[in-house]
Amino acid sequence: MHDSPAHHDLQLDKYGVEYIFPRVKKAYINHNGYFLHYQDIEATAQSIARVFQKDADTYRRVARQWLHWYRDIILPDMYSAPTPPDIWEAEIRRKPGGAEFLRVALGYSPLEYANELFESDLVRIALVRGAVISEYDPATKGIPSLVFATMISWFAQKNAMVRGGTRQVAEGIRQVIEENGGKIFLGNGVQKIIVENNTAKGVILDDGREFYADRFVASSVNPVQTFLFMIDESHLPESVREKAANFKFKEQSIFRVFLCLKERPLFTMAEREPDLNHSLYYTIGYDSPTDMTRMMQQANEGLVPDVTGLSGGIPTIHDPSQAPPGFHTAFFSILAPFDLADGGPGKWNDVSRDVTEKLLAKLREYAPNVKDANIIGKFPYTPVDIEACIPDMMNGDICQGKVCPEQSGFNRPWAGMSQYRTCIDGLYLCGASSHPGGLAVGGPGYNAANAIAEDLKIEKWWPQYDATKIVTI
Incomplete structure (x- = not known):
């Protein structure tokens, strides 16, 4: 996010968004050795x-x-x-x-x-x-x-990591919106996009309130929910309904366990290299790239993968503000299916505790101090929890749609709808289902803002993005 136009144009540093750049970015550890990204x-x-x-x-x-x-x-x-x-x-x-x-x-x-x-x-x-x-x-x-x-x-x-957690970016953007006359309604989903004469006129919230738009409506929700759930099909060409119905979500998601700890994980291999204990992120246990591809294949088949490796971080090493004084937080994750072959999504309630213990067992191979006595609390976060928490991440797909060549660039979400404009006048797409995709990069929103400004003849107060002014080589 620190390289994005959103951070610089919105001056998010003035709204409490501060980045921490640890000297060690990532540690790769298995039983045969290690190396560090600085x-x-x-x-x-x-x-x-x-x-x-x-x-x-x-x-x-x-x-x-x-x-x-x-x-x-x-x-x-x-x-x-x-x-x-x-x-x-x-x-x-x-x-x-x-x-x-x-x-x-x-x-x-x-x-x-x-x-x-x-x-x-x-x-x-x-x-x-x-x-x-x-x-x-x-x-x-x-x-x-x-x-x-x-x-x-x-x-x-x-x-980098964001001091106070990545939520501070959203909090900073909220302040920008509200200082400029915008209003945010928390905990209210959109039930319907109001369309009249093929023009987006506003939205109806889940609680029934209606809000009308003078100029445009922008949806950061995936195209399946935007077009098939929120717009009456009478307003959509058959080709759009078909493409939305065929939009692909990723076959696997993420299972993650969050930990509240008395003492941070300490890695045995740090006796050889102390910097191992000071990394921003960790990738642990994988012996070869095929370990990762095998985990993907197992997840694609609806299986909880063998925990040959895991990835995660210990935020409080670099940002003590994320826990009470003297305590720590950590998270570790593996790839996992949303729809389990044996029992479907609902089966996660039965297996999440067992999967948590498997992750902890793998972690203890490298950081043996993560004993039960050291763990104040542990919270498993399943693919089903991802969708429940953020409904437009259907199937627990954190990128709002599968990232693959046929759904990238000019084809995201599909050819003919990749310019942030839609078949409904005044309706724009601005979320991770659009180019360049998901993760915290701010690209879809920035590109959609440019399209909206151009269509509505709004003078852009922001400069054209120039990476040479941000990235130093």
Whole structure:
């Protein structure tokens, strides 16, 4: 989020949004070894060299290239409306390094790219993990911009956490809205979008209140709920109803356990490398990238995956404000299905405790001090809980729609609806179902705001996004 136009244009730092940049970004640990991502490229290279010198040399070479791709190609692509694939390719090819970027972005899956670049499984895992974080199947050929941005940012760009938790970003945006005359209604879903003469005229809330719009309605809700749940089908062409019905959600979601602790997890391997105890995030236990792809496959089949590895963080290491003095919080997660093969979504109530204990058992292999006596409280957060908490994340899909080549760029949510404008006049899409997709990047809202301003002839008070003024190389 710190690289996004939303942060800079809205001046969120004035509203309490403060970023923490820990020296160690991510730790990769298994029983055979470890390496660390630092904010500094050379420090990361030296850590990789302890694993495999040749991979360290490769990393030094590609990290600089990645930074240029990130600043000059990927961020400008994320923070602009998508163009048809042939036009997009021609525009990228004209940029310095564009031909090589296209060779990788179109010709490789993240798994293939990791295997080509690196020889150590531990370093390969790190690159593949960036795709998995983006809710992308690393075996799928093609690397969409948001996926590539996540892979690159962990390896070569700065990474941060928000002081006080990511909710502070939403809180900052709330203050911006209200200071400029807007009003937010908490705990009220939209029951219906009012459409008259093929024009969006307002909304009806779940509690029955009606609000009329002078100029437009913008929906950050996924297109299935926007078009099929909130708009009478008489207002929609059959082609739109069909495409909305066929919009894909990801086959797997996330199971996460949150911990309240007397003492933070301490890693046995930190006796060899103290920095391991000071990382922003952790990826633990995976021996090879195939461990991750196997977990994905199991989740796709409706199975709770074998807990061969897990990922998570200990926020209070870097932000003590997130717990009472002297105490800690932590979270760890695995991929998991929304719809369990044995019992469906409702089965999660029966199995969540057992899955929690399996995650804790894996964590204790590396941080044995996470004993029951150290745990004040533990809270399992299942894929079903995700949908219940945030209903537009259907099936627990945190990106509001599967991230795949056929639903990326000019095809997100589908070709013909990817410019944030819809078949209903005055109705716009501005959520993660639109380009560039989910995660906390602010891209869909920024791009939709540009489209709305252009259509309504509103003078833009914000500058055109220029990544060169934000990202330092």
